[in-house]
Amino acid sequence: MNEKQRTLLIESASRFPPPQGVKLSYGTSGFRADASILSSTVFRVGILAALRSIKTKSVIGLMITASHNQVSDNGIKIADPTGGMLTQDWEPFADAIANAIDPKDFIQLITEFVKKEDIPIGGVQSAEIYLGRDTRPSGEVLLEAAKQGISSVVGAVAIDMGILTTPQLHWMVRRKNMGMKVSESSYFEQLSNSFRCLVDLIPKEDTVTSKVDEKLIVDGANGVGGEKLEELKKLVDGLIIEVRNTGKEGEGILNERVGADFVQKEKVAPLGFSSNDVGISCASLDGDADRLVYFHIPSICNMKIDLVDGDKILSLYSLFIMEQLRALSKKENSGMIADYSVKLGVVQTAYANGASTEYLKQLGLDIVFTPTGVKYLHEKAAEYDIGIYFEANGHGTILFSEHCISWLESRTNEVSSTSKGSEQHKAALRLLAISNLINQAVGDALSGLLLAEAILLHKGWSIKRWATLYQDLPSRQLKVKVADRTAVTTANAETVVVKPSGLQEAINSETAKFPLGRSFIRPSGTEDVIRIYAEASTQEAADTLAESVAEHAKCFLGLNKS
Numbered sequence: 001m002n003e004k005q006r007t008l009l010i011e012s013a014s015r016f017p018p019p020q021g022v023k024l025s026y027g028t029s030g031f032r033a034d035a036s037i038l039s040s041t042v043f044r045v046g047i048l049a050a051l052r053s054i055k056t057k058s059v060i061g062l063m064i065t066a067s068h069n070q071v072s073d074n075g076i077k078i079a080d081p082t083g084g085m086l087t088q089d090w091e092p093f094a095d096a097i098a099n100a101i102d103p104k105d106f107i108q109l110i111t112e113f114v115k116k117e118d119i120p121i122g123g124v125q126s127a128e129i130y131l132g133r134d135t136r137p138s139g140e141v142l143l144e145a146a147k148q149g150i151s152s153v154v155g156a157v158a159i160d161m162g163i164l165t166t167p168q169l170h171w172m173v174r175r176k177n178m179g180m181k182v183s184e185s186s187y188f189e190q191l192s193n194s195f196r197c198l199v200d201l202i203p204k205e206d207t208v209t210s211k212v213d214e215k216l217i218v219d220g221a222n223g224v225g226g227e228k229l230e231e232l233k234k235l236v237d238g239l240i241i242e243v244r245n246t247g248k249e250g251e252g253i254l255n256e257r258v259g260a261d262f263v264q265k266e267k268v269a270p271l272g273f274s275s276n277d278v279g280i281s282c283a284s285l286d287g288d289a290d291r292l293v294y295f296h297i298p299s300i301c302n303m304k305i306d307l308v309d310g311d312k313i314l315s316l317y318s319l320f321i322m323e324q325l326r327a328l329s330k331k332e333n334s335g336m337i338a339d340y341s342v343k344l345g346v347v348q349t350a351y352a353n354g355a356s357t358e359y360l361k362q363l364g365l366d367i368v369f370t371p372t373g374v375k376y377l378h379e380k381a382a383e384y385d386i387g388i389y390f391e392a393n394g395h396g397t398i399l400f401s402e403h404c405i406s407w408l409e410s411r412t413n414e415v416s417s418t419s420k421g422s423e424q425h426k427a428a429l430r431l432l433a434i435s436n437l438i439n440q441a442v443g444d445a446l447s448g449l450l451l452a453e454a455i456l457l458h459k460g461w462s463i464k465r466w467a468t469l470y471q472d473l474p475s476r477q478l479k480v481k482v483a484d485r486t487a488v489t490t491a492n493a494e495t496v497v498v499k500p501s502g503l504q505e506a507i508n509s510e511t512a513k514f515p516l517g518r519s520f521i522r523p524s525g526t527e528d529v530i531r532i533y534a535e536a537s538t539q540e541a542a543d544t545l546a547e548s549v550a551e552h553a554k555c556f557l558g559l560n561k562s
């Protein structure tokens with residue numbers, strides 16, 4: 001590192017002293033904490049992003065958001081050149097620099113890292129970083145910290161893309177690195193065009209007899225998703241969407257009793273919904289619009305909901321894609337059959353409802369489990385020609401391999417010359433439209449919503465029909481603040497506790513008391529808590545199982561005194 005670069009880093013780092021007595025960790029989705037202590041972290045991640053951009057010779061994204069956390073929190077995460085999450089190899093470096101106690105230490109870490117990774121820092125090579133943020137009030141100050149971090153690396157340029165959903169920023173980074181046009185309007189155009197394409201391919205006779213819902217009400221969590229959906233819906237014909245909890249002045253507080261996380265965990269309607277909405281199809285986005293769940297309110301008596309969670313969205317997508325693949329491999333007039341069999345896979349986590357896994361198995365799908373956190377699911381899904389992944393909480397997407405897309409394209413060309421308009425031809429076009437609609441970088445509530453709506457229209461299904469695909473097993477999630485959550489280590493996609501020893505045996509003996517019982521605990525990657533999950537044949541049993549496992553966890557780990 002040359003002298004000019006070193007001086008620049010030391011000067012700027014001294015303006016961003018780290019918080020005292022706090023240990024930060026890159027976690028399941030970047031750094032998250034109370035916004036008031038994050039400036040130095042965001043500044044340092046700005047530098048990391050610049051190094052990553054130099055190393056990969058690509059545009060890197062920096063998103064300032066704390067997703068579904070309370071409004072006073074904020075966070076920062078990195079989008080890698082493909083639009084995915086930061087490569088896991090760099091996470092230890094992210095942790096190390098975020099926790100370096102003084103500028104000297106910090107510079108030392110950077111010097112060692114650029115040497116090890118052979119990063120030509122100092123201006124030989126340029127770097128470009130796209131910045132996005134959600135609607136949190138702390139976003140502006142943190143944006144400034146990120147810019148200062150970036151500009152303390154010689155040759156690095158920050159480009160502020162403004163207030164965006166997390167998936168929009170990831171999409172932009174991916175597109176830019178593919179040499180394509182990047183703007184918010186091109187994002188909206190791509191989504192609305194591919195949605196229209198799917199709707200145009202709906203067999204006409206089916207639409208007449210359809211029982212589809214007339215409108216969809218969307219809870220925007222008082223975050224960025226609501227305002228973006230207002231924009232997007234102007235371009236989408238054939239859907240009536242009413243957006244609530246848009247976060248406009250006086251509408252409510254970000255994520256407070258609203259949003260996908262609240263709805264999925266509490267299983268009640270968000271604020272802003274009432275008994276007037278009984279029977280109507282509804283959906284909830286989370287604070288940065290990378291999660292989506294659906295629901296309807298079955299009765300005017302209370303605000304309990306019938307939840308259509310990520311597992312059911314995954315099931316709907318899987319069913320539709322399987323149907324298209326089947327149509328594609330059928331022998332038609334052309335006499336041709338599919339010349340390679342598409343490897344379709346489904347990825348879930350331990351939080352997936354047992355009934356969903358059973359349903360997907362019955363469809364004959366290949367299902368794999370990974371630890372919690374989309375970085376793990378995404379990586380696994382990318383091993384298939386078409387990989388569908390979802391967390392129960394509504395984060396997920398469908399990945400198409402390059403090989404699969406070019407095969408679909410050549411298939412479409414072939415079939416359109418021999419049997420244009422055939423079922424085979426339409427199936428190939430539908431799959432291509434899905435690959436354009438659904439975000440290939442990360443889970444995206446807006447594109448996910450348009451795909452779900454297109455499939456419902458195609459099948460002539462209402463949300464009630466969709467909800468009956470299978471019946472969820474009753475489940476309960478709890479969280480406990482323990483003395484040190486890192487004392488818990490797990491194995492087998494987080495379904496088994498390895499440490500502290502004896503705890504798994506205690507969980508096993510509780511679980512054995514309940515028919516269809518299943519329970520596991522794991523340390524959260526985004527909050528200072530241990531999460532407890534339990535599932536059983538009745539709600540009461542699931543509640544009791546969760547409570548007793550929580551008691552064991554407290555006993556083994558001790559409570560947090562602070």
Ligand SMILES: CC(=O)N[C@H]1[C@@H](OP(=O)(O)O)O[C@H](CO)[C@@H](O)[C@@H]1O
Pocket residue numbers: 028029067351372373374391393395523524525526527531
């Ligand atoms: C049980 C649960 O919903 N966990 C969520 C939550 O992670 P935790 O590590 O459980 O805090 O936030 C992650 C980021 O949004 C998401 O990927 C994950 O699924």
Ligand SMILES: [Mg+2]
Pocket residue numbers: 067068286287288289290291
């Ligand atoms: Mg989110």
